[in-house]
Structure formats: structure tokens, C-alpha cells
Amino acid sequence: MGKLKTYQEQLQEIVENGINAAEEQQKKLASKPFEYAEKLENGVREYSVTTLRTRYYGYSESLFEQLRSLNSRFGSFAADLVAKLEKEVVEGAEEVSDVADAVKESAEGQKPAAKKPAAKKPAAKKTTTASA
Template sequence: MGKLKSYQKQFQTLLDKGIDNAEIRHKRMVTRPFDFAEKLEKEAKSYSFKSVRQAHNQYAKSLYSSLRTLNERANGYAADLIARIDKEAAAAGAKSGNSKQPAKKTSTRRSTTAKKTASSQSSRGTASTSTASA
């Protein structure tokens, strides 16, 4: 029983030290933001809302302009990379002799002709007989 009491006291001491350490760290951590907020509050009284808004708008414009430039650069890089991959794939396809054969155009011509015939006859009012035969 004495060992369990000893372990319980050690555990309690460990928890107390952990809580004290967490409290000290928390106080240190929040000191900076509160100091900054107090300083900002003092300095903000000397600025008008209009000047703060202008500064905000200027910074925001600069930020979004920079982001758009970054996006354009990334887009250009991606396009170059895709073009290079396509070129390498085409070269690899040419080396292996696997050339793509063109699709049959007869079925495409029939469906296009049928559509043209159907649309021209539907404008005349006789589409039902020609579409059934096509």
C-alpha cells in the first residue's frame, strides 16, 4: 500500500509542476499580443479611419497584385511542363511506331447528313418520315 501512495504523490507532484509550467508558458505567450494591442490602441488614436482604410486598401491591392503575378508564373510553368510532356510522349509514340489511325469518317458523315436532312425537313414540316428512314 505504501508504494501506491508514493506513486500517487509523485503523480500529483508531476501534474502540479506540469500545470504550473503550462501557466507560465501561457502567460509568456499572450504577453506579446496584448502588448502589441495596447501599443496599437495608443497609436490608432492618432490615425483617422480614412487613413487606415487607405493604407489597408493599398496593402490589399499590392498583395493581390503579387498573388496574380505568382499565379501567372505558375500557369506559365505548368504550360511549359505540359508541353514538354506532350512532346516527349509524341516522340515516344513515334519511336515505338504506334501512330494513331484516324477515326472512320463514314459514320460521322452519315449522322451529319441525317441531322442536316432532318433539320431542313423539320422546317418544312416533314421531319417525321425522313428521320424514321435515317
């Protein structure tokens, strides 16, 4: 059952690394339009590009944090499931051990049957003929 826990942890780490890589890639891709827009920005707009960028990154960070939280919850669920499976295996092993002990005690409680001597064949009778 320790392997299940290891697999669960490895899976969580893979998902976490994927989330981090996706976040970094998204930020790189998203930064280009903002860089161009900032160059073209004039102060007359209702919202500045800088403000839009800040809001956009805030929303992006919130999204990735939610994904991390979901991954953490999944990890907790998987850990609980692994623990439950491990407990059931231990309980099953204990039950098997108890049955084995009962069988052993039962076998020890019986006296071995006394061995009967091997049956012997009756000796063949010699017939003698009397001479008259």
C-alpha cells in the first residue's frame, strides 16, 4: 500500500508541475499584447493598459491558485482513499491470521489417533500327512 501513496504523491507533483508550466507559458504569451498596447497607450482612455494588465494578472493568478487548491483537495482525497485501502488490507490480514490461529488451536486440541498395529496375515497352516 506504500506504493499507492507514492503514486498518489507523484501524480500530485506532476499535476503541480503542469500547472506551474502552464502558468509561466500563459504569462509569457499574455505579456506581448500588453507590451504593445502600453507602447500605443494614450492617457485619454478610460482604463489604462497598465490597470488592465494588473487586473488580468490578478484574475490569472486567482485561476491558477484555484487549480492548485483543486489539486491539493484531490491529493487529500487520494490520501484518504489510500489510507482506507491500507486499513482494509491490515484488517483483512488480521482476520486471516485469527482464522489461522483458530485452526491451529483446533488442530492442537485434538489428540492424535492411536496408531493401530498393522494387521498381520495369519500364518499358513502346514498340513502334514500322517503315514499309517
